[in-house]
Amino acid sequence: MTDLIKLRGVQKYYGDYHALRDINLTIRAGEFFSLLGPSGCGKTTLLRVIAGFEGVSNGSVMISDKDMKDVPPNQRPTNMVFQSYAIFPHLTVAENVAFGLRKSKMSKAEKADAVAEALKMVGLDGYGKRAAHALSGGQRQRVALARALILKPKVLLLDEPLSALDKKMREHMQVELIRLQRAVGITFILVTHDQEEALVMSDRIAVMFAGEIGQMDDPETLYRRPKSRRVAEFIGKMNFLPATVTSVGESIGLDIAGFGQTDVPQDQAPEGAKPGEAAIGIRPETLAILFEGETASRHEAPATVDEVVYYGDMTYYDVRVKDVPEPLTIAMKNLIGRPVLEVGAQTRIAWDERAIVVF
Amino acid sequence: MKLRIYAIAYLIFLYAPIVLLPLFAFNDATIIAFPLTGFTTHWFTELTQNAALHAAVKNSLIIALCTAIFATILGLCAARAGAMSAFPGKKGIVGFVMLPLVLPEIIIAVSLLVILRQVLGLSLGNWTIILAHVLICTPFSIAILNGAFGALDPAMEEAALDLGETRWSAFRLVTLPLVMPGIISSMLIAFTISLDEFIIAFFLTGSNPTMPVYIWGLLRFPSSLPVIMALGTILVALSIVLLTIAEIFRRRGVRRSGGTDTGGFL
CATH class of the missing domain: 2.40.50.140 (Nucleic acid-binding proteins)
Structure with missing residues (x-):
């Protein structure tokens, strides 16, 4: 697997608050990578740095060997599924999914096909004409996934996508997300505070505490050989x-x-x-x-x-x-x-x- | 039961004078007094033939429309900044912007008159009234639009940005449609406030009076009182219609962006 995202010495300050302290990590193409940590550990900030919503105070973010400094979110090969899903309530499901294609040179028919395909992929076949504000939580999440994946990004960023769902639905969606990631082969970066979720879904996990990465390993190593007491306490x-x-x-x-x-x-x-x-x-x-x-x-x-x-x-x-x-x-x-x-x-x-x- | 009687008495106290307006507007007598003498639409016909009144109404409509547009644009900027970005002293600034809401209009009128005439030496006209009306209407616009932006998920605009839109097109395609009911509601309320505002218009009006100022002038002639009643009837009906539309749009906006209603002006 080739390296897709490289973060070198990333620092982020909000005023005096040191949100990210010297983050170094490499994420490979096609990997399901999780950022795991308690709330306030900087995992969402790190995700937003990769997406381009937050600048870095120091250090570099490279995606496909291109420096992302000064590259705004709309020009990065990343798409995001927001914690609130941010489904546009004034549009239909199909219009939501097609939103990112507005500037593409596809014909109307090609766009409609792409939307239908994306909806099928997330199991919302035939929901295109529904009003977005009338969907359930699980359906909203699927729309958010389809809307992001239709652009075929190199990286899909997921900000606590399952935290708003009930336990049954959450477990169901974990399996769905793994299946989806294998089907599309796109790199997924998941932010979660749920260690079980991270263990179930990820190829590799970075455990974060107070703006630092405590340990980065595959789930089994992380569970069986935690390198520090706080990692051991946080996982299992x-x-x-x-x-x-x-x-x-x-x-x-x-x-x-x-x-x-x-x-x-x-x-x-x-x-x-x-x-x-x-x-x-x-x-x-x-x-x-x-x-x-x-x-x-x-x-x-x-x-x-x-x-x-x-x-x-x-x-x-x-x-x-x-x-x-x-x-x-x-x-x-x-x-x-x-x-x-x-x-x-x-x-x-x-x-x-x-x-x-x-x- | 006691409370209900109290409530009914209160409503009568509040609305009886307004109910008298249409009553005498359709009464066939020049003197405003009971008993009523008969039904007529004569006073409304007279309204349509008064050229000076038409000029005053036209003036007022122009002023109200300009006020609605400018106040809403300013309100939009303030509400967006208040809802989406954090900056030092935000709370204080927002409070300061809302201050004209409680400032007596006579103070605003007098101070503006002094500044415009004495300090700057400018001549008065419709634009001076527009200026002052924008000043008093902007806090209302901000209050309404704050509600619209408050119900908006800040991730919406980011999501549009993430899907390839620029900052401006994200605002145009996502934020604007979602706060549009708030914008319409704000324009209608600013329009209504400006249309029947008297004190400021009276102080700052130039050679062409606005409608309320013209009506005040008519009061010197007892014979034209029924005409004023007729005009008043039309204005009350218009105000009720506009405010109702404004409230419908505000509620629809809250519902559409998925938030819960936290009150409004109605």
Whole structure:
């Protein structure tokens, strides 16, 4: 895949407020890329910088090796789906979709064909004559997609496009968007604060905090090997335990509070880790409650059930382990015949050093 | 129940004088007094034959039309700036622009007269009245257009820009049609205010009086009172029609841009 968008040292100030701090990133052609972060982290600002609605205070934005400095939004090979969708309420669905073709040299019939094709692509076949202001949220979003995609941009920018939809519709549209992106092969850049959405949809994710990129990786690496504690905290749920790094070398020697001593490979710890105080993280689904007659394949520790949250398909336990300051969360599938423990029950938990991340 | 009686009494107090207008406009007597003596359209016929009145009405219409156009253009600029861009001291400036709304008209009239005649030494004419009427109508235009722009999603214009339009064509193709009901509403209200404004017109009028000033002049002749009643009847009907149209357009605008109604003048 070739590089399509290159941001080098991008800085953005609003007065004294430092909205973007030295953003460097490369987005490849045909990629589904997400900007993920809590509100106010600068992800929408970054998207608007790429679209051309915001200038940069410093640094450069290149699209297809062309410097976008002084190129206004209407001349950039990008199109945007706005958070509010910004469907023009005084026009019909077809007029909305055809809006961007106003200046193209296509004939009337060609434009009508293009509109019909775009509407078909987003599943709004035959909706062309409807008034735009009478559409539902999901339909508006489809119109916004068709309106942007009809121009065949190199990059489609999506600003929290699913946040206005209800949960069912949102999950449905996630799948639709992935299908659409694969069909058209256009680079999608998605801004979202929903980590699950980012994990489900993206090829790569940049996690942003306070105007900086905390980590940029594919979803699996991001989830399994978060490079910092705040990334680990933002994506999914993670248990943190105090630990001591006892030795460094080909593998890292650890003494974990409550768990005892173990070794982990170098790639589960940050580069240049030194002996001394540290913390380890372990995901709830990589821990397990051991029921009657079960034994751990690696390590186990005695524990007391502190809290039980029953979700139907899953049960989340908070358990206390001796010498571990905070209760550990464990996610267990409710398999056939597996009981749900009660608060106060004595049990054993299994843990595996392969699931440990050292911070 | 008590409240209803109170409300009815209040409405009578408010509208009884206006109801008297058409009553005496169609009464066949030169003296304005009960009992009514018979039905006539004589006073309306007399209206159509009065050349001086026609000149005054024409003057007023020209002034009202120019006022409506200029006040709405100024209101459009102010409302757009207020709704879409942030600049230092915005709140203070917006408040200052709205001030003529509460300024007594007599103050505006006197101060403008002093400036135009004494300071600048200009002669009075229709344009001086237009100037003053634009001053008092612009806050109304801003108030109406603020509502129209407030209901507008700022992403609309950006979306048009993103789809290849220039700043101007984005405004023309998207923003303008969406605030058009507000523009029409603003023009109608400015037109109505200017048409029957008396104090400023009385101070600043040149040799050609406006309609309200002309009517005031007629009051010296008791025999022409019924003619004034007839004219008043037409004006009241016209004002009601214009304000109703203005309100219909304002509501349609709010509905079309998908916002909720947050009130207006009616």
